[in-house]
Amino acid sequence: MxxxxxxxxxxxxxxxxxxxxxxxxxxxxxxxxxxxxxxxxxxxxxxxxxxxxxxxxxxxxxxxxxxxxxxxxxxxRGFVFQNYALFPWMTVRDNILFPMKQRRVPAPERERRLKELLAMAQLEGKERLYPHQLSGGMKQRTAFVRALAGRPxxxxxxxxxxxxxxxxxxxxxxxxxxxxxxxxxxxxxxxxxxxxxxxxxxxxxxxxxxxxxxxxxxxxxxxxxxxxxxxxxxxxxxxxxxxxxxxxxxxxxxxxxxxxxxxx
CATH class of the missing domain: 3.40.50.300 (P-loop containing nucleotide triphosphate hydrolases)
Incomplete structure (x- = not known):
């Protein structure tokens, strides 16, 4: 690149x-x-x-x-905004899956990538939480791996x-x-x-x-x-x-x- x-x-x-x-x-x-x-x-x-x-x-x-x-x-090109710009109506899981769904990544690959990103960001067990339930650090990590989800x-x-x-x-x-x-x-x-x-x-x-x-x-x-x-x-x-x-x-x-x- x-x-x-x-x-x-x-x-x-x-x-x-x-x-x-x-x-x-x-x-x-x-x-x-x-x-x-x-x-x-x-x-x-x-x-x-x-x-x-x-x-x-x-x-x-x-x-x-x-x-x-x-x-x-x-x-x-992925983008991370200053305020993280997470979708408040989506869980951590759905926020991370969103860019992969937009790119029409097959479901098995989406789930594999999701598991990989949750482990990378130490968010395992947090995937059902909504943004308002997350600490600042968790929001940042979620925004970062969401941007990586589509492999920019x-x-x-x-x-x-x-x-x-x-x-x-x-x-x-x-x-x-x-x-x-x-x-x-x-x-x-x-x-x-x-x-x-x-x-x-x-x-x-x-x-x-x-x-x-x-x-x-x-x-x-x-x-x-x-x-x-x-x-x-x-x-x-x-x-x-x-x-x-x-x-x-x-x-x-x-x-x-x-x-x-x-x-x-």
Missing amino acids: ELRVENLSKVFVIGTVAYTVLKELTFSVHEGQFVALLGPSGCGKTTLLTIIAGFQAASGGRVLVNGRQVTRPGPD EVLLMDEPLGAVDHQMRQTLQEELEALWLKDKTTVIMVTHDVDEAVYLGDRVIVMSAREGRIIEDTPISLPRPRDRKSKRYGKYKEHLAGILKNDVVRDPDLLRQESRLSLA
């Missing part, structure tokens, strides 16, 4: 004014990589992810998955841990890493948290506050599971935090632009 973003741009037009959110992004993601998109809020990370997913069109450039241009959503070639994650507190976030990062190591699906994850990017990413692509440019693509050469207290781990965090700090300071025009976009 190879995912390639080529000269990708996104411009929103509000009235007679055009606002550039992403400008000429180019990068590749190879099979089995966990790539973190890191940058401040409003820099275009989620816009980029939704273009890769096929939820919206680019203004210029293109996205290719195995040489095929992305023009719409497809089963080759790449999994796109939009700040999947953004809604939890710091202590819970670190615990869920560890659970997420353990799940990913069992499956090794290619992942692109949006985050604005430097520690999260270093803990989970094989690579960290840093995006600028203005126009969503790529200002650094940093490989994280640390063994897994990662030791947050090691000196090398701390150096990666300092390096990436310094890049963000030294990025172009946002001016009032940019802040007004973001305000208008939020109301559009």
Whole structure:
């Protein structure tokens, strides 16, 4: 599997004014990589992810998955939303089965895959519960394996841990890493948290506050599971935090632009 973003741009037009959110992004993601998109809020990370997913069109450039241009959503790309987006009227079992039914996977294969995913996510015995009966960690694991159920070639994650507190976030990062190591699906994850990017990413692509440019693509050469207290781990965090700090300071025009976009 190879995912390639080529000269990708996104411009929103509000009235007679055009606002550039992403400008000429180019990068590749190879099979089995966990790539973190890191940058401040409003820099275009989620816009980029939704273009890769096929939820919206680019203004210029293109996205290719195995040489095929992305023009719409497809089963080759799974998506995990920040709020998990589990179907509240479905049990854990039915949530996980849903994408397989959509793809018309034969019933015996669905049941085999379901059993495999429940074991992977340590959700055996929980399959009859509904989302409101699950802890935050169980919801996250359910959303993750539901996205894997259809065997996507790449999994796109939009700040999947953004809604939890710091202590819970670190615990869920560890659970997420353990799940990913069992499956090794290619992942692109949006985050604005430097520690999260270093803990989970094989690579960290840093995006600028203005126009969503790529200002650094940093490989994280640390063994897994990662030791947050090691000196090398701390150096990666300092390096990436310094890049963000030294990025172009946002001016009032940019802040007004973001305000208008939020109301559009």
